[in-house]
Amino acid sequence: MILLSFASEETTSTDTIEWSAMKNESTTDRNLTWHHHGVERKDREKLLGHRGATVWFTGLSGSGKSTVADYLSEMLQERGALTAILDGDNVRQGLNKDLGFSPADRTENIRRISEVAKLFTSFGVINLLAFISPYREDRDYGRSIQGEDDFIEVYVEVPLDVAEERDPKGLYKKARSGEIPSFTGISAPYEEPLTPELVLRTDLSTPEECAAKVIEILEQKGVLTV
């Protein structure tokens, strides 16, 4: 019980009541007053003209996750939709710079990303995640904390040899030589999604075609049609 009280110190929900009202109204009235004050998710979505949602791209290094996310972001921007892209560039150097690539750190990496994605969704932003995210359980956690229509898992699938041939950063070469000891697809596991909302074959379609398929899903889910 003490722990609960303790943990609530910085949890400020009831701290948000209008203070001038605190002496004049009953607790019930205060809560009622409060609920009429806040800006809610639906208000922000009305402002933006679309719903918040997470599009989670998963797949091997070199599969094209970020490329599709970038094309998608551009196409959505042209439609007037607000996107946020979360990827290694802006997460591994900031929020998760204390984490490495051990299984436990990979799981914590994805846990935090899942929570940040949920925040973006809650404020109406269409957030696009481009992470290898090799563990099924970790991705499922990301899904479990959001609403059913708020989460779209996109498996960016290419045969390993195609990804390895692309090898845009020479990482596969280093993984094969042993210079990188734990590399997804070579020396670390990748668990394919069992029931993703969408599978993209980036070796058979252009980035534009792939992004267009995601937009179709966003339309079907009602994300783009508030």
Added chain:
Amino acid sequence: MILLSFASEETTSTDTIEWSAMKNESTTDRNLTWHHHGVERKDREKLLGHRGATVWFTGLSGSGKSTVADYLSEMLQERGALTAILDGDNVRQGLNKDLGFSPADRTENIRRISEVAKLFTSFGVINLLAFISPYREDRDYGRSIQGEDDFIEVYVEVPLDVAEERDPKGLYKKARSGEIPSFTGISAPYEEPLTPELVLRTDLSTPEECAAKVIEILEQKGVLTV
């Protein structure tokens, strides 16, 4: 060197190049092509009609941080601006649920919040942070990772006895009785800001007046006038 290569596995910046172009163009051309593709911060800000920025409310429990943030959010929403509120409710239960209230955990709590705030700013969202955030060094870290015009520190100041009299959750009473062992202002330090952008006295002004003062700062900083 190996660590650097290793850490870059999930850093996918060069992974974002259009793959169909990878065999046809020189590295220089590819980079150039890439830079013309992405949606940038200024594009999103143009879409939203305002700049991204962090408004960081700091102060004692019961000082009124969340109340002012909520009024501000409502006033900005009415002006058509997109806000996000980060507070104990949506951070301590999610992203930072693994953290307690030791000095080290408080610092990590604020470090992660700082990084998430930076992300929201980078996508054009006016993000409002309502956390006690008692340590000067932690708040300064939050400032240091953002642009000078992107960070507005607001000290929500009330005399301790006023905050304690409000005591909306009965936490001060528990702190005085020793039930909560480490409570800011009673048994844990609060370091006042030395040069905040704004000081609000919530015992002398209404929430609306306080929020209006923040809007003045946002106008002065050019956040609301893209």
